[in-house]
Amino acid sequence: MATMITSDCINCGACEPECPNNAIRQGDPVYVIDPLLCTECVGFHDYEACAAVCPVDCCVTDPNNIESEQVLIERARALHPETQIGESFESRFRKGQGKAAAPQKEPVVHAASSTAVASETAAAPQAMTGTATAYAEPDVNTIQLPEIDSWEIPMRCFKCNETHVESVRNFMIGNVIFCPHCHKSMVVRDNLNYHIRTLLKDSYERWEKEQTEFADRREKELAQFQEKRAKEAQAFQAHQERELEKIRAQLDAIGDNYDAAGKPFKKGSRFGWG
Ligand code: SF4
Numbered sequence: 001m002a003t004m005i006t007s008d009c010i011n012c013g014a015c016e017p018e019c020p021n022n023a024i025r026q027g028d029p030v031y032v033i034d035p036l037l038c039t040e041c042v043g044f045h046d047y048e049a050c051a052a053v054c055p056v057d058c059c060v061t062d063p064n065n066i067e068s069e070q071v072l073i074e075r076a077r078a079l080h081p082e083t084q085i086g087e088s089f090e091s092r093f094r095k096g097q098g099k100a101a102a103p104q105k106e107p108v109v110h111a112a113s114s115t116a117v118a119s120e121t122a123a124a125p126q127a128m129t130g131t132a133t134a135y136a137e138p139d140v141n142t143i144q145l146p147e148i149d150s151w152e153i154p155m156r157c158f159k160c161n162e163t164h165v166e167s168v169r170n171f172m173i174g175n176v177i178f179c180p181h182c183h184k185s186m187v188v189r190d191n192l193n194y195h196i197r198t199l200l201k202d203s204y205e206r207w208e209k210e211q212t213e214f215a216d217r218r219e220k221e222l223a224q225f226q227e228k229r230a231k232e233a234q235a236f237q238a239h240q241e242r243e244l245e246k247i248r249a250q251l252d253a254i255g256d257n258y259d260a261a262g263k264p265f266k267k268g269s270r271f272g273w274g
């Protein structure tokens with residue numbers, strides 16, 4: 001069965017980036033899943049990633065589109081030819097045998113019992129409190145490079161074949177280095193000096209650039225993540241407000257239209273039940 005999205009979708013967009021097959025897109029009026037791209041996450045997870053994050057549980061299996069694990073894994077392989085998906089893969093058909101477990105959704109506050117609902121309809125909507133869990137950013141201990149001239153190079157003497165360790169500071173052009181084992185001398189030529197200097201310079205520059213890019217990327221992703229969560233919360237709150245209105249309207253309708261003993265028939269109606 002391919003997964004489908006029901007009309008309960010609140011368009012929060014949380015599922016879209018989770019899909020390993022890019023099968024989800026914003027539709028009208030709600031998000032939709034392309035069944036030709038959906039593999040029920042077979043090949044990637046042993047759970048359906050969209051269903052795992054959906055705050056209103058509206059990503060469900062489509063009973064009108066039954067597909068076997070074999071069909072789904074073949075689709076995953078066809079969609080991702082660059083990924084070697086072998087015979088051992090994640091699949092909801094093999095739940096628990098894979099590596100990753102479904103992420104835990106934040107608890108959704110369920111409706112109270114019917115009596116409680118009835119008594120609360122007159123009350124103002126409750127603010128969502130107490131369910132948020134603070135996100136703890138893991139510590140990032142980036143490694144700092146040592147001072148550039150603190151490196152050492154193990155040199156093998158071409159005469160006695162023994163190895164001696166020399167500081168990079170000793171590799172100035174024209175400097176003479178003696179083997180401590182056989183006392184053979186070696187003059188540092190410009191090409192050796194150039195090789196060491198450029199290797200260290202390029203490595204240090206690349207290191208610094210990557211570190212800066214990494215920090216910038218994480219900052220940006222965190223800001224996007226927080227913005228997305230804020231939008232999700234807003235959309236969900238709007239959905240709850242609409243639901244609350246619906247409940248109120250339904251209870252109002254009951255109050256207006258109930259059939260009480262002795263209630264006069266509607267004018268013009270031929271039958272008591274008309
Ligand atoms: S079940 Fe998996 S593959 Fe299918 S739409 Fe959801 S996230 Fe994408």
Ligand code: SF4
Binds near residue numbers: 008014050053
């Ligand atoms: S996570 Fe659920 S509610 Fe949000 S867009 Fe996807 S299907 Fe709709």
